[in-house]
Amino acid sequence: MKTNGLVVAIGNDHTAYEFKQPIIKFLHTEGYQILDLGTNSSEPVDYPNFGFNVANAIVSKKADFGIVICGTGIGISIATNRINGVRCALCYEEEIVRLARLHNDANVLALGARIISDYKAVELVKLFLNTKTSDEKRHQLRVAKLK
Numbered sequence: 001m002k003t004n005g006l007v008v009a010i011g012n013d014h015t016a017y018e019f020k021q022p023i024i025k026f027l028h029t030e031g032y033q034i035l036d037l038g039t040n041s042s043e044p045v046d047y048p049n050f051g052f053n054v055a056n057a058i059v060s061k062k063a064d065f066g067i068v069i070c071g072t073g074i075g076i077s078i079a080t081n082r083i084n085g086v087r088c089a090l091c092y093e094e095e096i097v098r099l100a101r102l103h104n105d106a107n108v109l110a111l112g113a114r115i116i117s118d119y120k121a122v123e124l125v126k127l128f129l130n131t132k133t134s135d136e137k138r139h140q141l142r143v144a145k146l147k
């Protein structure tokens with residue numbers, strides 16, 4: 001299988017074990033290297049642990065991008081954003097994904113498994129990974145203040 005040179009870390013709680021499977025299939029088909037940091041069953045777990053797993057993969061440069069998923073996406077996005085160097089955006093719609101990359105240089109996408117369909121999730125992941133951050137100075141200066 002040919003890789004595209006990019007590593008995507010994925011972390012989720014029990015609400016998203018089934019939900020993440022089409023995302024993993026998509027990433028695999030597109031040639032991304034996947035760092036699956038769990039959980040890998042429907043047994044209840046605590047979402048912060050899996051957000052931290054992905055955040056640590058990003059800041060240690062083991063992954064280029066991250067995807068985190070819990071029931072709403074809220075808890076795991078809060079956890080992931082606690083680690084300095086992570087810019088995690090919770091997105092339910094395409095336009096928000098586009099702006100999260102363009103204006104905020106988001107490096108982690110958070111999704112809500114109980115809120116959106118798995119089809120929508122794959123569409124959002126595709127857009128997230130294919131949208132470049134803006135090269136406009138004003139956005140770069142603002143993002144620099146987040147680091």
Ligand code: RB5
Pocket residue numbers: 013015047070071072073074075076
């Ligand atoms: C688990 O029941 C649920 O609370 C969790 O997945 C998430 O939605 C928290 O924000």
